Amino acid sequence: METKRLSHLVDHALLGDGAARQRAVVDGVVDLVAHAGVSPQILAVLDSLPVLVSAIDLRHRQVITYWNRECEAVSGYASEELVDHPEALQWLYPEPLYLARKTADFQELGPHFRDLEWTLTTKSGEKRRIAWSTIDGLQSGPGQYAVWCVGLDVTARSESDRLLRDRDKLLGSVFRHLPDMVYLKDGEGRWLLTNPAARAVLGLSEQEAYGYTNLEIADRNHPQGESLRQSALTDEATWQSGRASHMQEVADDGQGNLRWLDVIRVPTFGRRGQRLHLLMVRRDITDQRIAATKLELAGRVLEQSTDGIIVTDEQNRIIMVNGAFTEITGYQSNEVLGRDPHILASGQHDPSFFQHMWKVLAEEGRWAGEIWxxxxxxxxxxxxxSLSALHQRAHGEVTHYVAAFSDLSSRKAAEEKIAYLSSQDVITGLPNRAHVALRSTLVLKHAKTTHEQVAMIVIDVDNFKTLNDSLGHAAGDQMLREVGQRLSQFADERSVVGRLSGDEFLILLRNVQGTADAAHMVTALMDAVGQPMVLADMPVNVSISAGIAMFPADGDQFDALFGRADSALYAAKRGGRGTYQFANATMNEVALERLRLESALRLAIENNALRLEYQPLIHLPSGRVVGTEALCRWDHPERGAIPPSLFIPIAEDCGLIEALGGWVLKTAALQLRAWHDAGQPELMMAVNLSARQFQRGVVLRQVEEALAVSGIAPDRLELELTESVLLHDGEAVTAVLRRLQALGVKLSIDDFGTGYSSFAYLRRIKFDKIKIDQSFVRDLIDDPDNAAIVRGIISLALSLGLRVLAEGVETEEIAQRLRHLQCTYAQGYHFARPLRPEVFALQQGLSIPPV
Structure with a gap:
């Protein structure tokens, strides 16, 4: 009966269709043999089946105990070669690790498994994939243990599955790594599939995206909600059209930036016309669009350029020219395209010129120069x-040459005028600084060979700024021209005369017979320039100051001589105007010392290394301390105390007075606030202002900052300024003083009587106090003239309703005389020297630390 059933299975297998046929045989054999057991008749039938049947003893001997003819056909091994052979399994499964793993799986599953796939190696080395199923509970005989298996050759199906898996893996990898954004939606617009690029742009995870429509995602307050809604409308338009669409869209990236997108939408429909899927591919073309815009703009710039442009290929054949090329050369573009630029050559350059040009271009990538x-x-x-070589980024080979050129014809025509203007002073027509230096260098070089003495004279017009501001710049220029003409007439043809800058001139006199001869020449020159001249219809007397350096005694190079002559000029102006000064070693050392002090002062200001002392201001009738004057002190770490009369002018000359003055104002105001808080709210603080602070336009801002930082009442701050302040930009200074008075601060005139005193100042500005200079007060008892001046100043002040303060009071006798003259206030060593803040506080009964 079992034999008949097996025969029926065989017939069925032979009549069946492919895999289904073999699977039916496997299922039938497994079911039949499991119930019938193994008999010779069964074995004969098993041997003729078109499926693999084998028995394997893996518990005891690790051998194959049965191998039918289909097994032989598939593996290439005969039953006699494998059955009971101890190495049979190693032949079929030659990879030890693979065999060990599969054997472990076999033993773990036991006699109950279905479709366990093993990769078998045939005798010829071919790989075959076999799906094995066990026949449960079947024994080969008493004392034997073998697992009976029916196998199905699934190599073809396995290979097909592998190809499908590889294809899916490849497609999945491509899909994941596509730089474009890909979306797949169902017929209702719900997201079914997106790639990482699409999700990254929208900042969504898979869970946040899948199963939702654009509108549902937008309703979550998504940053790109408006773009999502607009895209949904375009999707619907594509569905309505029934065909694929391709368009460019603009979307917000959620950060306020617009992105340009190239979008393809492909709808698919079912047989009944129902909507199935919508595939959308979006490509960000923002960079390409920007690049295209730049390219278009570059083309416009190229065409609009006034320079001629030639672009050639690597073989130096012209491939493009612009409109300016045609205007300059006269050639139309179609006349030169494809030709060598050598057609433009003038023939005026020898071969070495072009060899050098190409050598530089090859080594440096660019060349520039004049060419005919x-x-x-x-x-x-x-x-x-300007010629440039363009290189390929990857390999560096030259791909193009670009030449930009401009026509120098008109420039050449103007070169002589340019050369003149570059070497001559525009106002006076004299050689300018650069030309003076060049000509002087030649004169000195000649004098070195002839052993002549040469005098270098640096000249400065006295009070030029005042005259220029008073009479106007036109009159100032006229005066400079007149001075330049007089200097030129005085000097002979062998001399060098030039204007350096501003009101400074230079004369180089040759063959001078010593310093006495030079002094005589300078005196005559000063007389010639000092003759009256008419400026703006007004007769004006002009004086000059001069500094003299001698060649070779003071130096044999232009720079050295000029530096010493300039230092001598500075000394002459410091000593009094309308005079001259010779350079000498001491003067040079003074100049160097001044530079060293300037550097040290700059460092001291930056490091907050200065300090203030405070000299009490005394109310003469009562003897009370009513205020104090802030005085800046500088203790140099190596040189000790540096007097203000030395470092204040340095600060004014080198531009440090702005920072220094601001610091003094702020520090003094903070100290006064500390004393007010400690119980002396009536104390005043006087602070000196420099004329340079007014010239730099910083006084008002610095005062406002000091008041704001300290919080003191404005009427407790008194600003002292000299009469010289009012000489510079009178109207501007007056405006600043009035704004200071509007703030509420007090104003006083310092050193009254020593400057350019004028009642006009007192009429324009209502000052609060006049300070009599100590030079008048010191000789008040012994000098009748000084006594008269002091008496006159006090009477003038009292008649104008001004308070008066006398400086430099050193004796009680002088203090009594001032009281008799009704002077209101005084300060000086008789009352107190300038004090450190802690000493001042102690004398006033204040127990507070200095600021």
């Missing part, structure tokens, strides 16, 4: 050319 070329009409003209 020929227009279409034959005219030879100069041009300035």
């Amino acid at each position: 070329n020929r227009r279409k009409n034959g005219e030879v003209y100069p041009q300035w050319m």
